[in-house]
């Protein structure tokens with residue numbers, strides 16, 4: 001049994017989607033970051049960086065923050081969605097780290113400057129939008145002739161997908177990136193992804209490109 005501390009954001013959804021895919025039983029605890037619940041002392045004991053997601057594994061009492069670390073932990077715990085060794089494992093970790101260092105921070109800034117504060121900082125809008133298009137281009141090239149970012153469907157796809165699900169917020173037309181669009185729609189239709197997307201509560205249907 002896993003306790004998941006999360007909110008309705010891409011980083012939170014990575015973990016609920018992984019837990020659903022892995023069939024692990026878990027309890028979701030909503031941490032409303034709009035109400036600053038991430039700063040409560042009891043949450044800081046689990047997540048010292050005051051950010052969601054975080055988990056506590058009741059099997060061994062271990063707590064963990066940082067979505068990338070949590071995904072690796074869950075993959076290793078179950079022996080699924082992350083190969084055990086060799087190049088296949090490192091290919092998954094490579095694309096997981098690409099998400100953590102690229103689309104996560106960059107697309108987060110696009111949401112901040114382009115969706116929520118449009119017109120306030122034109123330089124930042126231009127910089128982060130340009131960065132977003134570069135990253136969509138990288139992903140599109142990676143998915144050329146490939147079903148998933150590594151070999152099989154993995155924690156790397158699960159880490160990237162929730163960030164792409166905000167393509168409308170990012171003013172990205174997925175038709176410009178046909179391999180990303182095909183990959184995104186395929187994953188969106190997985191029942192575990194539909195369930196995990198609606199944790200800790202359903203706020204909207206999964207956005208689908210035209």
Ligand SMILES: N[C@@H](CCC(=O)N[C@@H](CS)C(=O)NCC(=O)O)C(=O)O
Nearest residue numbers: 009010011033051052053066067068
């Ligand atoms: N690198 C962290 C980033 C986590 C993160 O930025 N979480 C956001 C929600 S998606 C958050 O908790 N924000 C709260 C805040 O900004 O105070 C991870 O991947 O877990």
